[in-house]
Amino acid sequence: MNEVFDELRSAVYSAWARKWLVLGVAWAICLLGWLVVAMIPNSYEAQSKIFIQLDDVLAQQIGIAGSDKTDIARVKQTLAGSENLEKVIRSTKLGEGVSTPREMEREIGSLSEDVSITSEEDNLFEITATIGKGHLSDAQNAALAQDVVQKLIDIFREENIAGNRGEVAETVVFLDQQLAERATELEAAEARRTAFEAEHPELIGGAAAISTKLGALRTEMRGVDADLAAAQSALAAIQGQLAGTPETLQGPPIQSPQGSASAALSQAQAQLAGLRARGLTSNHPDVIAAERQVGLLRQQAAAEGPQTSRSTSSPNPAYSSLVSIRAERQANVQALMARKASLQADMSSLIADQASEPALAAEAQRISRDYEVLKTKYDDLLQDREEMKLRGQVESERSSFKFDVIVPPALPRKPAAPNRPLLLLGVLIVGLGAGVGAAFGLSQIKSTFSTTASLERALELPVIGAISRTMTDGQRAIEARKMKMFYAASAALAGVFAILLAIEFVQVGTVA
Numbered sequence: 001m002n003e004v005f006d007e008l009r010s011a012v013y014s015a016w017a018r019k020w021l022v023l024g025v026a027w028a029i030c031l032l033g034w035l036v037v038a039m040i041p042n043s044y045e046a047q048s049k050i051f052i053q054l055d056d057v058l059a060q061q062i063g064i065a066g067s068d069k070t071d072i073a074r075v076k077q078t079l080a081g082s083e084n085l086e087k088v089i090r091s092t093k094l095g096e097g098v099s100t101p102r103e104m105e106r107e108i109g110s111l112s113e114d115v116s117i118t119s120e121e122d123n124l125f126e127i128t129a130t131i132g133k134g135h136l137s138d139a140q141n142a143a144l145a146q147d148v149v150q151k152l153i154d155i156f157r158e159e160n161i162a163g164n165r166g167e168v169a170e171t172v173v174f175l176d177q178q179l180a181e182r183a184t185e186l187e188a189a190e191a192r193r194t195a196f197e198a199e200h201p202e203l204i205g206g207a208a209a210i211s212t213k214l215g216a217l218r219t220e221m222r223g224v225d226a227d228l229a230a231a232q233s234a235l236a237a238i239q240g241q242l243a244g245t246p247e248t249l250q251g252p253p254i255q256s257p258q259g260s261a262s263a264a265l266s267q268a269q270a271q272l273a274g275l276r277a278r279g280l281t282s283n284h285p286d287v288i289a290a291e292r293q294v295g296l297l298r299q300q301a302a303a304e305g306p307q308t309s310r311s312t313s314s315p316n317p318a319y320s321s322l323v324s325i326r327a328e329r330q331a332n333v334q335a336l337m338a339r340k341a342s343l344q345a346d347m348s349s350l351i352a353d354q355a356s357e358p359a360l361a362a363e364a365q366r367i368s369r370d371y372e373v374l375k376t377k378y379d380d381l382l383q384d385r386e387e388m389k390l391r392g393q394v395e396s397e398r399s400s401f402k403f404d405v406i407v408p409p410a411l412p413r414k415p416a417a418p419n420r421p422l423l424l425l426g427v428l429i430v431g432l433g434a435g436v437g438a439a440f441g442l443s444q445i446k447s448t449f450s451t452t453a454s455l456e457r458a459l460e461l462p463v464i465g466a467i468s469r470t471m472t473d474g475q476r477a478i479e480a481r482k483m484k485m486f487y488a489a490s491a492a493l494a495g496v497f498a499i500l501l502a503i504e505f506v507q508v509g510t511v512a
Contacts, residue, residue, distance in 0.1 A: 022435030029427070172385065
């Protein structure tokens, strides 16, 4: 630590011993640096904030997609695009003296670096233009910065409000052309389909249609088989009932007693026939009871012996009812069998067509597929054309592009760059540092020692003492005069720095 302190003290002593060198170097560097700082033109910054709304309530209500985030990205790209910057240059003082394409490209590149567009939110943009041209005055640079921002806003507003409507009109014309071409293709496909179906009606729809028809026929065949089995079962049941039902009913004897077993037997048989006519089977409890009663009455009638009186007989109504039911169920069975035979014939015909003409089936499928594809594409284009027409009407009556200038570009009153006070102070510090460095470097070149400690370290011998400098009265007077001149020169350097700062603050306050 002591060595560092000694080195620092040695550097200070060397600089003080060569103070005129330090002051001279500082004056030279400061004058040159301050001249360079004074030649740097002031740059003025103009800002503006705009709000862009690309969606529209009416467009959303009628189901037309107006704009989305891709349009926001387009805003960022086109707002500071080369085409817009060229228009700005030609309409402002930046275009003065620009006569060749190369000069225009150079001006566009320079302006693109001076203009920045930032997005604070999705729809909120900040436009900033920083202009500092050396051949223009401060007031002209400030006005030019404001003009650049305002021209960008005006150009963007005009292009987007009028451009959206032009794009819609061009899109409608393009869709009309596409619709005309698709209509011609669709008519040709429809004619081919109609001619093929007229020549081969059995292959309408192609192989897929034949497979669909076969599937439908098989499904219907399964249903017919189930219905036929049920109908045949019902017919067998009614035939069984009919076999156990007598055609006629024995009436009571003409002169038989009123309560004879034969008369009761006739009544019981009539009741049993009525139960079977209702559709009850032999397992029904009422039928079982009636059959048991008929058996008992038959035994009693046989025990009474033959009757002297003549019995009467009449047609059995239950038998007649069962006959009509049997006829109805037989007709149902016959109809189902006929339907099954027809379905089998249709299936055989379709299978034969599918197996015998595979090329025709493929051709039918291709024609049908082409027609459906063209029809779907035509319908989609027609819907897009109608939506675009409606959007064009909405754009004409009420544009979905909302453009609001929240903060208009104002005339800048103070330069944004450079920071001259800081640069002036930096030049002063650099000049003083360069002077001190020059003095210290010169001391290192000469073989002298500023302190006894440095001499002792260099010789590696102990230093007994040091002789101080002695001066006469005349030398002291001369030295005092030199110090006064040094202080005056130093104060003059500080005064020049103060004057430059004052001039800078005065100029900043009177700009524009």
